[in-house]
Amino acid sequence: MEMLYQSLGNLATQIAGATRVFHHYKLDFCCGGHRTLAEALHKKGLDAEPIVAELTRLSEKSETANNWASASNQALIAHILERFHAKHRIQLPELIRLARRVEQVHAESLDCPTGLAEHLEKMQLELENHMMKEEQILFPMLSSGMRPTGPITVMQEEHLEHGEALEQMLVLAHELELPPGACNTWTALYLGLRELKEDLMDHIHLENNILFVDRSSGEGSCCGSCH
Structure with missing residues (x-):
């Protein structure tokens, strides 16, 4: 096979x-x-x-x-901005709100995702800083035909940090396993967290494995420190 x-x-x-x-x-x-x-x-x-x-x-x-591997940098960047950057900016504030509510109402439950809201706030801050650097520095350079290895390496390193943040999010949320009789808010929170996880992984994948790759030579720039 x-x-x-x-x-x-x-x-x-x-x-x-x-x-x-x-x-x-x-x-x-x-x-x-x-x-x-x-x-x-x-x-x-x-x-x-x-x-x-x-x-x-x-x-x-x-x-x-739709095969993004054959798309231009400009088309792929436009897709990333619309499909992921804009969506993350909508997702995280609502997830933080839901997490706060669940932690307040169910604080005494052993299944309560204690500390999740604070962790999501940190994720939001770090992700916003990351996306702004892409939007203001890296993406314009890639759109113009440049391939700056320094900024790309920095973004890849931050992608690893985002992956670690996702893992910690899942730990705090008990691997998204809802307790019996979970309320609608709790259910909505875990559904949203699952969507965020999948979206952020797809987002990182498109950048690491396609956008940051030198497709003219076939050489990739996916983070070499990923182990």
Whole structure:
């Protein structure tokens, strides 16, 4: 099965719908996109056969899908700004509000995501600072045909920090496992956190594995320190 020896980042950029499969099995295709599928499955202790079968089915359909790997930097940046930057700025304030409410009302519950609101506030601050640097410095340079390795490396390092923040978010939220009889606010909070996690991973993937890659030479700039 040749697919097993391709990197997660490569599969995510070549097969439409692959990221959904990776999300389902909690396979890191953004910062961990350099790992082969076989390595990632071994690390998680997952059976390769059903996952490869699902990716193979998706691969047969992917020719009609939107392929960002062949898009211009300008088109990809416009997509990232609209699909992710704008959405994150809407997502986080509401998630912070919901988290505060859950922590206030259910503070005495062992399942309460104590400290989550404060963590989300920190994530919001760091992500906003990161996006502003991209919007004001890096993206205009990439749009003009430049490929500044310094700013790219800085953004990749910050992507690793965002990944760590997501992991801590999941710890605080008990891996998004709702307690029996959870209220609507709690349910909405965890649904929103799951969406944020998937969106931010897709966001990082598009930048690390496509936008930051020198597609003219085939050499990538995905963070070499991702282990």
